[in-house]
Amino acid sequence: xxxxxxxxxxxxxxxxxxxxxxxxxxxxxxxxxxxxxxxxxxxxxxxxxxxxxxxxxxxxxxxxxxxxxxxxxxxxxxxxxxxxxxxxxxxxxxxxxxxxxxxxxxxxxxxxxxxxxxxxxxxxxxxxxxxxxxxxxxxxxxxxxxxxxxxxxxxxxxxxxxxxxxxxxxxxxxxxxxxxxxxxxxxxxxxxxxxxxxxxxxxxxxxxxxxxxxxxxxxxxxxxxxxxxxxxxxxxxxxxxxxxxxxxxxxxxxxxxxxxxxxxxxxxxxxxxxxxxxxxxxxxxxxxxxxxxxxxxxxxxxxxxxxxxxxxxxxxxxxxxxxxxxxxxxxxxxxxxxxxxxxxxxxxxxxxxxxxxxxxxxxxxxxxxxxxxxxxxxxxxxxxxxxxxxxxxxxxxxxxxxxxxxxxxxxxxxxxxxxxxxxxxxxxxxxxxxxxxxxxxxxxxxxxxxxxxxxxxxxxxxxxxxxxxxxxxxxxxxxxxxxxxxxxxxxxxxxxxxxxxxxxxxxxxxxxxxxxxxxxxxxxxxxxxxxxxxxxxxxxxxxxxxxxxxxxxxxxxxxxxxxxxxxxxxxxxxxxxxxxxxxxxxxxxxxxxxxxxxxxxxxxxxxxxxxxxxxxxxxxxxxxxxxxxxxxxxxxxxxxxxxxxxxxxxxxxxxxxxxxxxxxxxxxxxxxxxxxxxxxxxxxxxxxxxxxxxxxxxxxxxxxxxxxxxxxxxxxxxxxxxxxxxxxxxxxxxxxxxxxxxxxxxxxxxxxxxxxxxxxxxxxxxxxxxxxxxxxxxxxxxxxxxxxxxxxxxxxxxxxxxxxx
Numbered sequence: 001x002x003x004x005x006x007x008x009x010x011x012x013x014x015x016x017x018x019x020x021x022x023x024x025x026x027x028x029x030x031x032x033x034x035x036x037x038x039x040x041x042x043x044x045x046x047x048x049x050x051x052x053x054x055x056x057x058x059x060x061x062x063x064x065x066x067x068x069x070x071x072x073x074x075x076x077x078x079x080x081x082x083x084x085x086x087x088x089x090x091x092x093x094x095x096x097x098x099x100x101x102x103x104x105x106x107x108x109x110x111x112x113x114x115x116x117x118x119x120x121x122x123x124x125x126x127x128x129x130x131x132x133x134x135x136x137x138x139x140x141x142x143x144x145x146x147x148x149x150x151x152x153x154x155x156x157x158x159x160x161x162x163x164x165x166x167x168x169x170x171x172x173x174x175x176x177x178x179x180x181x182x183x184x185x186x187x188x189x190x191x192x193x194x195x196x197x198x199x200x201x202x203x204x205x206x207x208x209x210x211x212x213x214x215x216x217x218x219x220x221x222x223x224x225x226x227x228x229x230x231x232x233x234x235x236x237x238x239x240x241x242x243x244x245x246x247x248x249x250x251x252x253x254x255x256x257x258x259x260x261x262x263x264x265x266x267x268x269x270x271x272x273x274x275x276x277x278x279x280x281x282x283x284x285x286x287x288x289x290x291x292x293x294x295x296x297x298x299x300x301x302x303x304x305x306x307x308x309x310x311x312x313x314x315x316x317x318x319x320x321x322x323x324x325x326x327x328x329x330x331x332x333x334x335x336x337x338x339x340x341x342x343x344x345x346x347x348x349x350x351x352x353x354x355x356x357x358x359x360x361x362x363x364x365x366x367x368x369x370x371x372x373x374x375x376x377x378x379x380x381x382x383x384x385x386x387x388x389x390x391x392x393x394x395x396x397x398x399x400x401x402x403x404x405x406x407x408x409x410x411x412x413x414x415x416x417x418x419x420x421x422x423x424x425x426x427x428x429x430x431x432x433x434x435x436x437x438x439x440x441x442x443x444x445x446x447x448x449x450x451x452x453x454x455x456x457x458x459x460x461x462x463x464x465x466x467x468x469x470x471x472x473x474x475x476x477x478x479x480x481x482x483x484x485x486x487x488x489x490x491x492x493x494x495x496x497x498x499x500x501x502x503x504x505x506x507x508x509x510x511x512x513x514x515x516x517x518x519x520x521x522x523x524x525x526x527x528x529x530x531x532x533x534x535x536x537x538x539x540x541x542x543x544x545x546x547x548x549x550x551x552x553x554x555x556x557x558x559x560x561x562x563x564x565x566x567x568x569x570x571x572x573x574x575x576x577x578x579x580x581x582x583x584x585x586x587x588x589x590x591x592x593x594x595x596x597x598x599x600x601x602x603x604x605x606x607x608x609x610x611x612x613x614x615x616x617x618x619x620x621x622x623x624x625x626x627x628x629x630x631x632x633x634x635x636x637x638x639x640x641x642x643x644x645x646x647x648x649x650x651x652x653x654x655x656x657x658x659x660x661x662x663x664x665x666x667x668x669x670x671x672x673x674x675x676x677x678x679x680x681x682x683x684x685x686x687x688x689x690x691x692x693x694x695x696x697x698x699x700x701x702x703x704x705x706x707x708x709x710x711x712x713x714x715x716x717x718x719x720x721x722x723x724x725x726x727x728x729x730x731x732x733x734x735x736x737x738x739x740x741x742x743x744x745x746x747x748x749x750x751x752x753x754x755x756x757x758x759x760x761x762x763x764x765x766x767x768x769x770x771x772x773x774x775x776x777x778x779x780x781x782x783x784x785x786x787x788x789x790x791x792x793x794x795x796x797x798x799x800x801x802x803x804x805x
Contacts, residue, residue, distance in 0.1 A: 243269070245269070245272070245273060248269065248270065248273040249273050249276050249278075249279065252273055252274065252276075252279055253278070253279065256282075256672075256697070257282045257283060258697065258720070258722060258746060259720075260274050260279060260282065260283075261274075261283075262746075274307075275306070275307055275308070277310075280307065280308065280309070280310060281310050281311070281335075283307075283309060283311070284309065284311040284312070284313050284336075284338075285309040285311065285312050285313070286312075286313040286314075286315065287312070287313065287314050287315065288315045288800060308330075308333035309333065309334075310333055310334060310335040310336060311334075311335065311336040311337075311338070311361075312334055312336070312337050312338065313338040313340060314337070314338065314339050314340060314341070314342060315340040315341045315342070327351070327352060327355035327356070328355060331352070331355035331356040331357075332356075332357070332358065333358075334356040334358065334359060335358055335359060335360045335361065336359070336360060336361035336362075336363075337352070337356065337359065337361070337362055337363070338361075338363040338365070339363065339364045339365065339366055339369055340365060340366055341366050341368070342366065342368065342369070343368055343369065343371070343372065344369045345372060345373075346372070346373045346374070346375075350380065350381075350384055353384060353386060353411075354384075357387075357388070358388055359386060359388060359389050360388055360389055360390055360391065361389070361390070361391040361393075362386065362389055362391070362392050362393070362408075362412075363391075363392075363393040363395070363419075364393070364394055364397065364408070365393060365394070365395045365396045365397065366396070366397070367396070367397055367398050367399055369397075370397060370399050370400065370404055371399060373404060373407075375403040375404065375406075375407050381407065384411055385411050385412075385413065386411045386412040387412075387413065387414065388414065389411075389412040389414065389415065390412070390414055390415060390416040390417060391415075391416070391417040391419075391452075392408060392409060392412055392415060392417070392418055392419070393418075393419035393454075394408065394419065394420055394423055395419050395420065395421045395422050395423055395454075396421075396422045396423055397423045398423065398425075398426040398427065400423055400424075400435065401431070401434075401435070402434060402435065402438045405435065405438060405439075405442075406438075409442060410442070410446070413446075414449065415446075415449065415450065416449050416450060416451045416452065417450075417451065417452035417454075417478075418450060418452065418453055418454070419452075419454040420439070420454065420455055420458060421454045421455060421456040421457055421458060421480065422456070422457045422458070423458065424436070424458045424459075425457055425458060425459070436460070436464050437467075440464070440467045440468065440471065443468070443471045443474055444471050447471060447473065447474050448473040448474070450474060450476065451475070451476060451477040451478065452476070452477060452478040452479075453476055453478070453479055453480070453481075454478075454480040454508075455480060455481040455482070456480040456481065456482060456508060456510065457482055457511070458481070458482060459482050459484045460481055460482065460483060460484065461484060461493075462492055462493030462494070463493075465481075465483070465493045465494050465496075465497050466492055466493055466496065466497075468497055469496040469497035469499075469500045469501075474500075474501070475501070475503050476501045476503065476504055477503060477504060477505050477506065478504065478505065478506035478507075479501065479504055479506070479507055479508070480506075480507075480508035480534075481508070481509065481512070482509075482510070482511055482512050483509060483512040483514045483515060483519075484512070484513065484514055494514075494519060495518070495519070495522050498519075498522045498523060498526055498527070499522065499526050501527075502526050502527060502528065503529060504527050504529070504530065505529050505530060505531045505532065506531065506532040507523065507527065507530060507532070507533055507534070508532075508534040509534065509535055509538060510534045510535065510536040510537060510538070510559070511536065511537045511538070512538055513538070513539055513540060514540070515535065515538040515540060515541060515545075516540050516541075516545065517542070517544055517545045520541070520545045520546065520548050520549070521548045523548070524548035524549055524550075524551045524552055525548065525551070527552075528554075529554060530552050530554065530555065531554050531555060531556045531557070531583075532555075532556055532557040533549070533552070533555065533557065533558055533559070534557070534559040535559060535560050535563060536559050536560070536561045536562055536563075536588070537561070537562045537563070538560075538563055539563070539564065539565075540565075541560065541563045541565065541566060542565045542566065542570065543565070543566060543567055543569045543570030543573065544570075545570075546560070546566065546570040546571070546573060546574035547570075547573045547574060549574035549575070550573060550574050550575070550577055550578025550579060551578060551579060552579070552581075553579040553580070553581070553582075553583075554583055555581055555583065555584055556583050556584060556585055556586065557584075557585070557586040557588075557613075558574075558575075558584070558586070558587055558588070559586075559588035560588070560589065560592070561588045561589065561590040561591055561592070561615065562590065562591045562592075563592065564591075564592075564593065564594070565594075566592055566594065566595075567594040567595065568594070568595060568596055568598065568599040571589075571595065571599055571603075572599070572602070575603075575606070575607075576602065576606055581607070582610075584607060584610055584611070585610060585611060585612045585613065586611070586612065586613035586614075587603070587607075587611060587613065587614055587615070588613070588615040589615060589616055589619065590615045590616065590617040590618050590619070590641065590643075591617065591618035591619075592618075592619060593618070593619075593620055593621070595619060595621060596621050597621055597622065597623050597625060597626045600616070600619075600622060600626035600627075600629065600630065601625070601626055601629045603630075604626075604629035604630050604632065604633040604634060605629070605633060607633070607634075608633045609633065609634070609635055609636055610634075610636075611634045611636070611637060612636055612637060612638045612639070613637070613638060613639040614630070614634060614637055614639065614640055614641070615639070615641040616641060616642060616645065617641040617642065617643035617644060617645070617675065618643060618644045618645075619645055620644075620645070620646065620647070621647070622642070622645045622647060622648065623647040623648065623652070624647070624648055624649055624651045624652030625652075627642075627648055627652035627653070628652060628655060628662050628663045629663075631655065631663040631664060631665055631667050631668065632663040632667070634668070635667050635668060635669075635670075636670060637668050637670070637671060638670055638671065638672045638673070639672065639673045640668070640671060640673070640674050640675070641675040642674075642675060642676050642679060643675045643676065643677045643678060643679075643700070644677065644678040644679075645676075645679060646678065646679065646680065646681065647681070648679055648681065648682070649681045649682065650681075650682060650683055650685045650686045653665050653682060653686040653690050654685065654686055654689045654690045655690075656689070664689075664690050665690045665691075666690050666692055668693075669693065669694070669695070670695060671693050671695065671696055672695050672696060672697045672698065673696075673697065673698040674693075674696060674698070674699055674700070675700040676700065676701050676704070677700050677701060677702045677703055677704070677725070678702075678703050678704075679701075679704055680703070680704060680705055682704060682705070682706070683705065683706070683710070684706055684707055684709050684710025684713075685710075686710075687706060687710035687711065687713055687714040688709070688710055688713040688714075691713070691714045691717055691718055692717040692718070693717070693718050693720075694718075694719070694720060695720060696718045696720060696721055697720055697721060697722045697723065698721070698722065698723040699714075699718070699721055699723070699724055699725070700723075700725040701725065701726065701729070702725045702726065702727035702728055702729065702751070702753070703727065703728045703729070704729055705729075705730065705731070706729055706731050707731035708731055708732075708733070708735065708736045708739070710731075711726070711729075711731065711732070711736055711739065711740065712736075712739045712743075715739060715740050715743040715744055716743050719743060719744065719745070719746075720746055721744050721746065721747060722744075722746045722747060722748050722749065723747075723748070723749040724740065724744065724747060724749070724750055724751070725751040726740075726750075726751065726752055726755070727751050727752060727753035727754050727755070727777070728753065728754035728755065729755065730755075730756075730757075732752060732755045732757065732758065733755075733757035733758060734757070734758055734759055734761040734762055734765070737752070737758060737762040737765055737766070738762075738765040738769070741765050741766050741768075741769040741770040741773075742765075742769045744770070745770075745771075745772075746772065747770055747772070747773060748772050748773055748774040748775065749773075749774060749775040749777075750766075750773065750775070750776055750777070751777040752776075752777060752778055752781065753777050753778065753779045753780055753781070754779070754780045754781070755781055756781070756782055756783060757783065758778075758781055758783065758784060759783050759784060759785065760784060760785050760786075760788065760789065760792065763789070763792040763793065763795075763796070764792070766796060767792070767795045767796050771798060772798055773796060773798055773799055774798060774799060774800040774801070775799075775800055775801050775802075775803075776799065776801075776802045776803065777803045778802065778803065778804050779803055779804060779805060784804075786804065789804075
């Protein structure tokens with residue numbers, strides 16, 4: 001049915017080509033800050049300003065305005081003391097000295113009033129005296145030369161309010177707003193596109209008012225305030241704006257991409273914080289094929305988006321690669337391009353590289369892309385360079401050859417990471433050996449800077465590894481390979497390579513049947529900086545093989561899943577004795593059938609509050625008591641896999657047994673991914689009593705015996721779920737699906753495979769309540785009639801893929 005993107009920890013994908021109702025609100029780019037105001041009035045505009053002000057004054061005949069001389073010191077000394085509602089004219093240029101003494105300045109843009117809080121004692125005495133002597137002059141009018149009628153009043157709190165109707169104005173074209181000096185927290189000017197021009201009013205130093213005028217009707221559309229720090233304020237201004245931007249960005253660094261997306265909808269200031277470069281790198285713009293072609297959107301529409309997405313993913317064959325306007329406007333922001341599918345001509349690829357000079361990560365992981373390429377080695381090919389690119393991935397390419405390898409890899413002089421995983425398995429032995437020999441040639445000549453080499457699921461033998469060990473300048477930090485050779489000779493093959501590459505921190509030997517005791521001895525003896533060791537499905541790993549792991553004091557991750565020969569003794573000798581594993585955080589012990597419950601209890605007491613990822617899937621000996629120990633000691637767990645742990649019951653999850661309360665799964669408040677498929681002993685009581693996780697994002701509980709009551713309690717207490725698997729759960733029906741989509745507003749993937757009670761009504765519920773749904777899995781649902789399914793799916797414009805067979 002097509003490729004389905006998995007949930008990445010690094011990226012949150014926006015799929016933007018499928019439908020017109022996108023996952024994000026695309027707003028125009030924030031205009032830059034307004035330049036400092038020059039307070040010297042232009043002589044050529046003085047007459048125009050005077051005429052404009054006279055027209056404004058004519059409309060204010062109903063109000064009692066008192067006109068006075070240019071200076072407050074010339075006011076009548078015989079006026080009365082009643083000054084609460086007195087209004088007089090004040091020349092702002094003459095009061096510059098008093099205005100500089102003002103401690104607080106506010107602009108009320110609704111009434112065009114500038115308020116000065118006169119906290120200076122001498123100024124208060126002066127103003128009080130002068131204003132009190134002028135209280136009887138209520139009907140006098142005096143025209144000023146530099147500035148027309150301006151009214152001001154003094155209240156009981158000695159606050160002078162100056163009302164200014166119009167000052168120096170200039171008309172700007174809408175396009176010029178991009179050149180205005182406005183801070184990050186900008187205004188969405190597309191709301192005022194009715195008029196082709198805008199009028200900007202210039203007032204005092206450090207304060208400006210942006211007045212939007214409709215040139216056709218000459219009516220004011222909007223008046224916006226720009227405060228002292230050049231932050232535009234409108235009626236949506238909130239208390240969030242007083243929080244320093246640095247503090248907001250620092251807090252947002254701890255949020256996952258989904259939370260950042262929601263936080264950006266809170267206020268304009270939060271939205272500006274989310275566009276910070278380091279935060280924005282967590283998001284990926286993902287173009288996919290349109291389910292309905294009439295909803296497809298041209299690529300050029302995204303060239304003017306205000307958010308500069310640094311990562312772009314392409315999973316469509318209909319992408320308009322030749323859209324020069326898109327790449328010219330958007331290419332300067334792109335740092336990562338991921339080609340997943342489609343046909344890409346070589347000339348288009350070269351144009352994209354030229355338009356993206358800041359490209360750092362290039363991933364071409366599609367067999368169909370290279371099928372039409374012909375490498376001619378002409379001048380245009382030779383001058384093409386990826387100067388800033390440090391990561392290139394050609395994974396899953398079965399048609400790669402030497403010319404394509406040279407064309408892509410040799411163009412990156414600063415390459416540090418090379419991924420060739422899964423790309424040689426389908427080749428014939430002759431072509432595969434030719435590519436591996438050419439890789440050795442490249443590493444000998446240009447591999448000095450290579451720090452990561454990924455050859456996972458690319459079978460290698462002793463001859464290739466011996467050649468790799470002879471590359472003198474190669475100093476790897478991360479190595480992934482599948483080793484199928486032999487270890488009878490310690491001076492040939494993998495062992496010399498491990499002795500030479502003593503700086504490796506990440507080593508992945510998963511699915512390598514040749515890994516035995518001597519290999520692990522060399523690993524743990526020579527790799528002093530080893531942090532992550534992956535030995536998944538290494539069938540020859542035994543208890544004795546794991547003993548050297550006790551020397552790895554910097555170990556952070558250990559994966560020995562599906563190593564069937566490992567027992568309690570091997571885990572005890574590798575983790576419980578020897579050098580303390582103070583940095584160990586991730587343990588993957590899935591499908592270890594020989595591990596007893598006592599070992600799980602020991603793990604809990606040994607690594608108290610250290611572990612964040614724990615995979616015990618398929619552990620048939622894991623029971624309630626061991627689970628209680630885990631919930632007591634591993635309170636910082638973020639990922640927990642209990643799939644097919646058939647012995648656990650409600651007591652193990654809730655900690656309640658015979659009126660006694662022990663340790664509940666509620667202790668794991670930071671849990672984000674939880675797998676509990678095939679746990680058929682669990683009932684609704686576990687969901688009602690224990691499932692209260694604010695941060696839970698992924699929940700897999702297929703083939704369980706939960707009913708509507710338990711599921712309803714769970715979705716109400718876990719509102720952040722994005723991926724939910726309820727396949728083959730008998731209690732799920734149409735009403736249950738309605739409850740789910742009403743409460744889970746972030747849900748984008750819903751799996752309901754094998755549910756016999758659901759019908760086509762679920763599409764109505766999803767359409768009404770779930771606006772972000774992307775993937776639906778509805779295989780083997782016999783009561784789901786698909787006759788009118790096309791019309792129902794047409795309404796759900798956020799939907800990407802539906803799996804029915």
